[in-house]
Amino acid sequence: MNFEHEQRLRVRYAETDQMGVVYYANYLIWFEVGRVEYCRAIGVSYKEMEKVANCFLAVVEANCRYHAPLTYDMEFVLRTRLTHFKRGFLAFDYRLVNLDGSGPLAVGWTKHIVTGPDGNPKNIPHPYAGLFKSGTPVSGSEVE
């Protein structure tokens, strides 16, 4: 579970506000992108997990610390790690850094419980549980 997923992203115009920097809620959207790509990298299609296994990762808490502003068109790297995994609970943390690794520009985390479509807690079934537990990137998991 030491695997850290790296995703390169570029700031969209839509993501800025009139202060000339990225609006603070948009970091949570990026965290979601990082989370999904982390899952894909370890062999979990989050889409399939929802559709086939009826498993949802409902956010119960989110946090972000903003260290340096991001501006329009800037490229950065989002580093995502799974920090806790129990059958019905997961936590991720996120680190935004410059392309050269300097930073951080922002750090954050999210906590999730696993639910069914009705919102009731449940456990992550196989094979997803095993994939999260090992937290190992599958070969050929090149995410663009």
Next chain:
Amino acid sequence: MNFEHEQRLRVRYAETDQMGVVYYANYLIWFEVGRVEYCRAIGVSYKEMEKVANCFLAVVEANCRYHAPLTYDMEFVLRTRLTHFKRGFLAFDYRLVNLDGSGPLAVGWTKHIVTGPDGNPKNIPHPYAGLFKSGTPVSGSEVE
């Protein structure tokens, strides 16, 4: 079907971009707010129509002309009208004006087909069809 619904709105900080004005995609979000409040005013709960009658208004085309920029914290009025109604098709138009009625700040329209949850076309059932057809505000439809 001459009823025009008026909704007062205020520009949120999140809706601005670094040009210092409202980002152009956000007008379509306001159009949706106007559409929903138009429905509520004539006695149609769009939420209920989706949930109970399994009817969705899927957008097939949207258009917006931007006449004057809107800036942060500005209040404006969104005027929404139903311009076409057939059993399986609706069109709305939208007009953003200043609080004193001057403008327009923007005008637009959307076209919708009625679908089931599967995306297949269907007709709007009763009582919704009748309410759209008459397009009359129901008494006590004060929408805040």
Next chain:
Amino acid sequence: MNFEHEQRLRVRYAETDQMGVVYYANYLIWFEVGRVEYCRAIGVSYKEMEKVANCFLAVVEANCRYHAPLTYDMEFVLRTRLTHFKRGFLAFDYRLVNLDGSGPLAVGWTKHIVTGPDGNPKNIPHPYAGLFKSGTPVSGSEVE
């Protein structure tokens, strides 16, 4: 500084995601709405503070705990309080409750430093500092 501002809001369709509930980043947008309306209620136009006094409230940290999902078209009350105020630092907390006061649906907080347009820290000038310090709703501050 015990004043709690109340803002009534309704969930927009745009704010939902395919889980059928409000997407988690949107709570931070509402927090910003609550913050701005809190300011307006105590006599501070945030817009003017940016434009005239060149003062920006840059977010340095944000947090949200999600207690119960919000669904499309639901109305709720956002309660905003200023919890810390120093010349160059402010913190707000937020509480989302049902219209009847039950809940909370979500709770959160944000921390801000005061900056100039260049992003450098500065102090809030008069008269804004006094207004934040007293944190008293001004008469006629009816915010819709």
Next chain:
Amino acid sequence: MNFEHEQRLRVRYAETDQMGVVYYANYLIWFEVGRVEYCRAIGVSYKEMEKVANCFLAVVEANCRYHAPLTYDMEFVLRTRLTHFKRGFLAFDYRLVNLDGSGPLAVGWTKHIVTGPDGNPKNIPHPYAGLFKSGTPVSGSEVE
């Protein structure tokens, strides 16, 4: 000016709504991404054009036709072309297709006038005017 820029994109969870498909306003955000990447491909940094040349592309009209719904996690290709260029006016069109080129999933266009930071019309200065006029991808313009 026959150059068509291709950008591969993936649907984010945040971009869906409770209908289970992409919310209609988000297409305009993608159009902006396509526009910016088109510019980059022909050698124009839109960021620099704003900052250095004080030139803004203000949207005066936008249109989108939605042919087939896009769902979460789906990958697609956005094809962007510059269709009109005069010194103070530009128009782009956009075409969303599947990865195999089938579709379209959606088509749209935007019209823009060139303005200064004050919102007043102006002409695009050199060297940007020439780059738009030739509309030729510069070598080494690999956009990721």
